[in-house]
Amino acid sequence: MKAASVAAAVRSGQRRAIDVAEAALADIAARNGQFNAFTDVTAMRARHEAAAVDAAIAAGRDPGPLAGVPYAVKNLFDLEGLVTRAGSRIERSSPAATRDAFLVRQLRAAGGVCLGALNMDEYAYGFTTENAHDGDVRNPHDPARIAGGSSGGSAAAVAAGMVPLTLASDTNGSIRVPASLCGIFGLKPTYGRLSRHGSFPFVASLDHLGPFAGDVTDLALCYDVLQGFDPEDPAQQHRAPAPVLPLLDQGIAGLRIAVADDHFAQGGMPECFAAVAAVARALGATRRVTIPDAARGRAAAFLITMAEGGNLHLPNLRTRAQDFDPGTRDRLLAGALLPASWVLQAQRLRAIYRARVLALFEEVDIILAPATPHSATPLGQAEIEIEGETRPIRPNLGIFTQPISFIGLPVLAVPLADPGAVGTPGGLPIAVQIIAAPWREDLVFRVARALEAEGVCAAPPTGR
Amino acid sequence: MNDTQRPAPDPATYAEAAAALLGLPLAPAHRPGVEMNLRLAARMAALVEGLPLTPADEPAPIFVAGRAAP
Numbered sequence: 322m323k324a325a326s327v328a329a330a331v332r333s334g335q336r337r338a339i340d341v342a343e344a345a346l347a348d349i350a351a352r353n354g355q356f357n358a359f360t361d362v363t364a365m366r367a368r369h370e371a372a373a374v375d376a377a378i379a380a381g382r383d384p385g386p387l388a389g390v391p392y393a394v395k396n397l398f399d400l401e402g403l404v405t406r407a408g409s410r411i412e413r414s415s416p417a418a419t420r421d422a423f424l425v426r427q428l429r430a431a432g433g434v435c436l437g438a439l440n441m442d443e444y445a446y447g448f449t450t451e452n453a454h455d456g457d458v459r460n461p462h463d464p465a466r467i468a469g470g471s472s473g474g475s476a477a478a479v480a481a482g483m484v485p486l487t488l489a490s491d492t493n494g495s496i497r498v499p500a501s502l503c504g505i506f507g508l509k510p511t512y513g514r515l516s517r518h519g520s521f522p523f524v525a526s527l528d529h530l531g532p533f534a535g536d537v538t539d540l541a542l543c544y545d546v547l548q549g550f551d552p553e554d555p556a557q558q559h560r561a562p563a564p565v566l567p568l569l570d571q572g573i574a575g576l577r578i579a580v581a582d583d584h585f586a587q588g589g590m591p592e593c594f595a596a597v598a599a600v601a602r603a604l605g606a607t608r609r610v611t612i613p614d615a616a617r618g619r620a621a622a623f624l625i626t627m628a629e630g631g632n633l634h635l636p637n638l639r640t641r642a643q644d645f646d647p648g649t650r651d652r653l654l655a656g657a658l659l660p661a662s663w664v665l666q667a668q669r670l671r672a673i674y675r676a677r678v679l680a681l682f683e684e685v686d687i688i689l690a691p692a693t694p695h696s697a698t699p700l701g702q703a704e705i706e707i708e709g710e711t712r713p714i715r716p717n718l719g720i721f722t723q724p725i726s727f728i729g730l731p732v733l734a735v736p737l738a739d740p741g742a743v744g745t746p747g748g749l750p751i752a753v754q755i756i757a758a759p760w761r762e763d764l765v766f767r768v769a770r771a772l773e774a775e776g777v778c779a780a781p782p783t784g785r
Numbered sequence: 786m787n788d789t790q791r792p793a794p795d796p797a798t799y800a801e802a803a804a805a806l807l808g809l810p811l812a813p814a815h816r817p818g819v820e821m822n823l824r825l826a827a828r829m830a831a832l833v834e835g836l837p838l839t840p841a842d843e844p845a846p847i848f849v850a851g852r853a854a855p
Contacts, residue, residue, distance in 0.1 A: 617836050620829035651818025658803040663830040668844035670833050
């Protein structure tokens, strides 16, 4: 199911939005048990929204560019009338949300139909979506393996074909990691591009929201609808919406594209570097670029994440630490205790690191890097051997995403159409990061479209 | 003091003292995980501190006293 084709069929009267919604609800009821992607199914809401779309069409009104398109959101987005659980047990006793998150309101206004909320790592602090409260999300390409995280439910729902679009968050890689492991397209826009209001925060300094989709057109369609100014997000920048859909087919002629070396050429399994090489080859990119101090940037992001997360949850850590997921609790406790000097030093490093990386964009327009150091690992596996060294999987999955989101650069994670050809075990999915200068989402979309047109990048089939 | 001169961190003692200052009870079962994460954070902090900064290098977030709608 593709969003663009559903919207076209509904807008033209070929299909009714209510029929699309009922079919999707039935599919979720039949198959969600295989993947554990949905934690809440909002059937009544979906029927109400679909009926409104059909009524608009019957009355001759424009139902919006996402007319009748089913979507779902990571369960840290507010959905009116639903408790925003943010992957936790603790928040389940919070009052239900009284209003939709800003991005949900944008989708609703465009005719989208919300089918529910999706599983995630507790409080978005993880890269595997192994959740002690709601259960693990299982990868649609191999249910014995992780989907990646923290937006694992959002990625699995799209990869499994239950919905064509989902919303997610990315603080250190939580969109790009599951996009890679589930083999779908994920966008982490520039920091400050999209409003985060009405989503449960994690690390205010680093939090981004963005969409997942099964192809580039759907991702662009969704991203364009999400843009818009929200006075309630203090981090959102005043910028006019910059639609990318009309620019998708402008091509890549003249774009200076380079492969990131140094930090981004070590610390992963051979297939993640082979994936980058395959994408570079398709784009005719032969130059290399060194992102200076990337490992230090990652370390600084790590400290800021621990400290802000620990501070955010301090009241509950003081009174009910036992109610946190063991996978996140000890990191949050330790984060609350970090010396202030470490955190301030990390924020000062962030400024100088940003200046050094932005200088690179005087010479290149696009940087290519691995999205994850490997493909999906078995559920429950804690360590992996990389380059002869045993590494913990959970933190290491973000080794290539953290240095990029740390300074807010826009990134589109593109999945290899034939991941087996780059050597992933069993042909499991893997993705590559397409990175541009701040506010140049248009460029990452154009490159992704070119790769899709060449057949190099696409969501690989799940064998459903 | 450079990294080689820095004494080995003692996360157990630090965690106990800092948690007491913060009014954060640490259950015995949680201490090994907290100490492990503090050791990891110390390694990250050493990496961060390895990049020399000058007094002109201000923190990244810039406070805005007020902003108008577009």
